[in-house]
Amino acid sequence: MPTIVLSGATGFLGAHLMARMLSAGVAVLALTRGTPAFAGRRLVRALHFAGLPAAGHFLQTGQLRVVPADLHRQQLGAEPPVFQQLADEADEIWHSAACTDLQAPWEVVSQVNVDGTRRMLHLAAAGRRRPRFVHISTAFVAGGRPTGMIGADALDASHGFLTPYEESKYHAEQLVRAWAAEGRRALVLRPSTLLSDRPPGLRGPRHPHAALRLKLNRLAAHGPHALAQRFGLAPDAEGNVQIRLPGRPDSLINLTPVEYAADAMIRLARADSAPGTTTHHVVHPADTPLAHWLGAMAANAPWVRTRIVGHLPDPTSLETFVASLLPGSDRYSYHRRHYERTALDLAEQRDGAAAPPALDATYLKAALSSPARPTTPLHSGI
Structure with missing residues (x-):
């Protein structure tokens, strides 16, 4: 052995x-x-x-x-x-x-x-x-x-x-x-x-974005009016909060x-x-559009509207806070690179193994979901 x-x-x-x-x-x-x-x-x-x-x-x-x-x-x-x-x-x-x-x-x-x-x-x-x-x-x-x-x-x-x-x-x-x-x-x-996309255990291993998931879900739990009060914003006429993020609309992430x-x-x-x-x-054979990833992040807050803009000269306090949760986001969001996976393709052909399909909205939402937490006072250290 x-x-x-x-x-x-x-x-x-x-x-x-x-x-x-x-x-x-x-x-x-x-x-x-x-x-x-x-x-x-x-x-x-x-x-x-x-x-x-x-x-x-x-x-x-x-x-x-x-x-x-x-x-x-x-x-x-x-x-x-x-x-x-x-x-x-x-x-x-x-x-x-x-x-x-x-x-x-x-x-x-x-x-x-x-x-x-x-x-x-x-x-x-x-x-x-x-x-x-x-x-x-x-x-x-x-x-x-x-x-x-x-x-x-x-x-x-x-x-x-x-x-x-x-x-x-x-x-x-x-x-x-x-x-x-x-x-x-x-x-x-x-x-x-x-x-x-498996539900996370209370004490089991967590993926690298588990902390981000928890922070975003805690943030979402407070609702649009609490966010507006904390960050000095006003929801639009439909009750939505707008968040702009710098990047290219066609950016990809693996x-x-x-x-x-x-x-x-x-x-x-x-x-x-x-x-x-x-x-x-x-790596996955199909890169995921950044817009789909951001949509999954906001899935627990349907009143959030994210938009990728090429340049963000005057971010709001909420946009600055969200960016702080995503280290390097001001540059990752401009990526359209790909990764060579020749050896993995050959190994899968040798073994008759199938690569996974492109990650859809259902998978991404499950990967970033977590149970709702009781609402606590909103503060910048969420």
Whole structure:
């Protein structure tokens, strides 16, 4: 039975990767923080979320093992003999743990996304089996490039970055490439924005836009008149609140169901990797119009009317507030770029697998919906 060391197993994507690995008969050593009992409960919840309800037996049989680890500490916080034993057990090391908070400063995201990657590479380098390192990056290492086809091997900082998260993942990929250049094997997988239309659990993994969803739904719960009072606006004659956002009306964003992304990653990983770094995009074949995405965001507030304008010289206080919830929105909304997915297309043809259909309004609304919350006093810290 092959053994995979997996970081980020309780995360939104990591839970789905772990479920597929276990279902395929792979032994998974899940790097987690907290006591083994607490971590075990979190792993079971994550597997339930990923569609593997009878998850406890994987812990009971030892196919899934809890390994205490801390990405903020040297040797993952383990004593040298324990660290070496972990490294020697690994046939592959998958690094899925990441700070995906788009509003977090560089000092926060770099601790996990850059320094944590360096420590995981140290673990892989120490293993006697010379494990392949599978690094979960992001399609957004393309940074601020607004148009064109992004090649699978492209790693270019010349367009700058829209968030510290993007920049941190760029530097992490540089570390992986330098590590693999010494005759080792690395596979870099770059997903786009991941979503799920399954209802979120109270304590289960959340997708990267969960915080945004919660803030928008809380905002919507107050209704148009409360917004008008808080932001000094007046609803129009039909009782609607107008919100303009800067961008191009034909802008596109790539959104991918997390279930499909996890399947695609496992499919791509089946191919052996030559020495060096192999990089693949894991993206939806059909980009989503930004206007559809914005419409889904406003689905719980039918009295909101969003409009994309090429230039916004004098934003209202509400427009400024909404923009603050969407880091980089003043530049993401001008994007019409695409991502090369040649390897994924070939892998799906090989396996007879179908790519998902374009995401429609029903899917997008479900992905961004959440239960209504009791109305609380409206303030700028929503």
